[in-house]
Amino acid sequence: MKIIATDRKGKIHEIDGNDGWTVMEALRDAGLPIAAECGGACACATCHVYVDGEWFEKLPKQRAEETDMLDMAVAAESNSRLSCQITCTPTLDGLKVTLAPE
Amino acid sequence: MSDDATIETDVIIIGAGPIGLFAVFELGLLDLKCHLVDILDRPGGQCAELYPEKPIYDIPGIPIVTGQELVDRLLEQIRAFHPHFHFSEMVQSLTKLPDGRWQITTDADTTITAHAVVIAAGGGSFVPKRPPIPGIENYEGKSVFYAVRKMEQFRGGNILIAGGGDSALDWTLNLAPIAKKLTLVHHRDGFRASQHSVNQMRELVNEGKIDFHVASVKALHGEDGVLDGVTLSGADKTEWHHETDALLPFFGLTMKLGPIANFGLNLHENLVPVDTEKFESTTPGIFAIGDINTYPGKLKLILSGFHEAALMSQAAFRIARPGEKLRFQYTTSSSSLQKKLGVN
Numbered sequence: 001m002k003i004i005a006t007d008r009k010g011k012i013h014e015i016d017g018n019d020g021w022t023v024m025e026a027l028r029d030a031g032l033p034i035a036a037e038c039g040g041a042c043a044c045a046t047c048h049v050y051v052d053g054e055w056f057e058k059l060p061k062q063r064a065e066e067t068d069m070l071d072m073a074v075a076a077e078s079n080s081r082l083s084c085q086i087t088c089t090p091t092l093d094g095l096k097v098t099l100a101p102e
Numbered sequence: 103m104s105d106d107a108t109i110e111t112d113v114i115i116i117g118a119g120p121i122g123l124f125a126v127f128e129l130g131l132l133d134l135k136c137h138l139v140d141i142l143d144r145p146g147g148q149c150a151e152l153y154p155e156k157p158i159y160d161i162p163g164i165p166i167v168t169g170q171e172l173v174d175r176l177l178e179q180i181r182a183f184h185p186h187f188h189f190s191e192m193v194q195s196l197t198k199l200p201d202g203r204w205q206i207t208t209d210a211d212t213t214i215t216a217h218a219v220v221i222a223a224g225g226g227s228f229v230p231k232r233p234p235i236p237g238i239e240n241y242e243g244k245s246v247f248y249a250v251r252k253m254e255q256f257r258g259g260n261i262l263i264a265g266g267g268d269s270a271l272d273w274t275l276n277l278a279p280i281a282k283k284l285t286l287v288h289h290r291d292g293f294r295a296s297q298h299s300v301n302q303m304r305e306l307v308n309e310g311k312i313d314f315h316v317a318s319v320k321a322l323h324g325e326d327g328v329l330d331g332v333t334l335s336g337a338d339k340t341e342w343h344h345e346t347d348a349l350l351p352f353f354g355l356t357m358k359l360g361p362i363a364n365f366g367l368n369l370h371e372n373l374v375p376v377d378t379e380k381f382e383s384t385t386p387g388i389f390a391i392g393d394i395n396t397y398p399g400k401l402k403l404i405l406s407g408f409h410e411a412a413l414m415s416q417a418a419f420r421i422a423r424p425g426e427k428l429r430f431q432y433t434t435s436s437s438s439l440q441k442k443l444g445v446n
C-alpha cells in the first residue's frame with residue numbers, strides 16, 4: 001500500500017507501507033521525523049498524526065488505550081491518531097496523514 | 103560554591119535507567135563507589151517512565167519481567183553497594199579539574215567530583231512536553247509552568263490548566279481551592295486520569311467552582327513573558343479570548359538530549375561514539391553506556407547495555423585506582439566478592 005504523508009514543513013511524501021507494519025514504522029522507515037519514543041507500545045504519543053479527510057472514518061476504530069494515550073499528545077484534534085496503532089493493509093492504500101507538531 | 107560542599111566519589115553516573123543502575127553493580131564489585139543523578143524523581147529511566155507494566159521477554163535468564171519489576175530487581179541487586187541517588191536534578195555541566203578528576207554540577211547546585219563519569223543518559227533526559235504554541239518559550243517560568251513547585255505562587259491567580267491525564271486533573275483539584283478562578287481545557291470530554299479525580303473535577307464544575315471547556319490553546323497574549331490572556335479554540339474550531347495569568351500544560355514527558363549537548367563531547371546524531379573495549383568516549387575518563395552510545399553494530403537493548411557496563415567498569419577501575427591490580431573473579435566462587443555483596 002502507499003501512504004501519502006505530509007511532513008511538518010508541508011512537503012508531501014509518497015511512501016510504502018508493508019502490509020502488517022504499522023503506519024509509524026512505515027513513516028520511520030521512510031526517514032520521516034517521527035519520534036515514536038516508545039517504539040509502538042502506545043506509551044508516549046510521540047507518533048501522533050492527523051488523518052486527512054474521509055480516511056479518518058475508514059480507519060478501524062481506536063482502542064481505549066489509544067484514546068487515553070492521545071490525551072498526552074500536545075496538539076490533539078478531532079482527527080488525531082497514534083500512527084503506531086494503525087496497521088497497514090491493502091484497504092488503506094492511499095491513506096493520507098500529516099505529522100503533528102512536536 | 104565552597105569546596106566542602108562538593109561531594110567526592112569514585113564514579114558519577116548520569117542517568118538512573120536500567121543501565122546506570124547495573125553499572126553500580128559492576129563498579130561496586132571493583133570497590134568503586136557511585137553517585138547517580140537523574141532528572142526523574144525515581145529510578146528506572148524508560149522502563150519506569152514509559153512501560154512500567156509492560157512485559158520484557160529478552161532479559162537473559164528471566165523469561166518475563168515487567169519494566170518496573172526489572173527496576174525493582176536491579177535496585178535489590180545493587181543495594182549492598184549503597185549507591186547515592188540525586189533525583190529530580192538535571193546534570194548541567196561537566197568540567198575537568200586541574201588534578202585530572204571530573205566535576206559535574208546540577209540545576210539544584212549539587213557539585214560532585216569523581217575520577218570518571220559514566221553517561222548512561224539513554225534517550226536523553228525526560229522533560230515536559232511543550233505544546234506547539236507560538237512564542238511559548240518566552241513565557242516559560244514566568245507565566246507558563248510545566249510543574250508546580252510552590253502551590254502558594256498560584257494563590258488568588260486566574261489559572262488555566264491544559265491536559266487530560268492524572269497531573270492535569272490532580273493539579274486542577276489541588277489548585278481549585280486557592281485560585282481566584284480556575285479553568286481546565288482538554289481536547290475531548292473524556293480523561294485518561296483516574297475516575298475518582300474525574301468525578302471530583304466534574305463535581306467542582308457542577309458547583310460552579312471551576313470551568314471546563316473542550317478546547318485547546320492556540321495563542322498566548324501578554325508582554326515580557328507575563329500572560330494576560332490566551333486564544334482558545336473549541337471542538338467546532340470557533341475561537342475565543344480567555345483571560346488568564348498562568349498556563350499549566352500537562353502532557354507528560356518526552357526525551358531530549360539536554361545539557362549533555364554542551365559538555366564538549368564528540369557527538370554523532372545526539373549519540374556518544376565509543377570504542378567497544380572500554381565504552382569510553384573520545385574524551386578519556388568519560389564513558390557512555392546504554393542507549394546514549396553508538397558504535398558499529400550497536401543495538402539499543404538492555405542486555406547490550408549490561409555488557410557495556412561490565413567492560414566500562416574495568417576501564418574505570420584503571421583510572422580510579424591507578425597502579426592497582428585488577429583480579430578477574432566470579433561471584434559464584436569469590437568469597438571477597440560475596441562479602442561485598444553481603445551474601446557471605
Ligand SMILES: Cc1cc2nc3c(=O)[nH]c(=O)nc-3n(C[C@H](O)[C@H](O)[C@H](O)COP(=O)(O)OP(=O)(O)OC[C@H]3O[C@@H](n4cnc5c(N)ncnc54)[C@H](O)[C@@H]3O)c2cc1C
Nearest residue numbers: 117119121140141147148193223224225227228392393404
Ligand atoms: C515501550 C518500550 C519497550 C521496550 N522493550 C524492551 C525490551 O523488551 N527489551 C530491551 O532490551 N529493551 C527494551 N526497550 C529499550 C530499553 O528500555 C532501553 O534500551 C533502556 O531503557 C536503556 O536504558 P538506559 O539506562 O541506557 O537509558 P534510559 O532508560 O533512557 O534512562 C536514562 C535516564 O537518564 C536520565 N538523564 C538523561 N540525561 C540526563 C541529565 N543531563 N541529567 C539527569 N538525568 C538525565 C533520563 O531522565 C533517564 O531517566 C524498550 C523501550 C520502550 C520505550
Ligand code: FES
Nearest residue numbers: 040042045047084
Ligand atoms: S510510538 Fe509511542 S505511542 Fe506510538
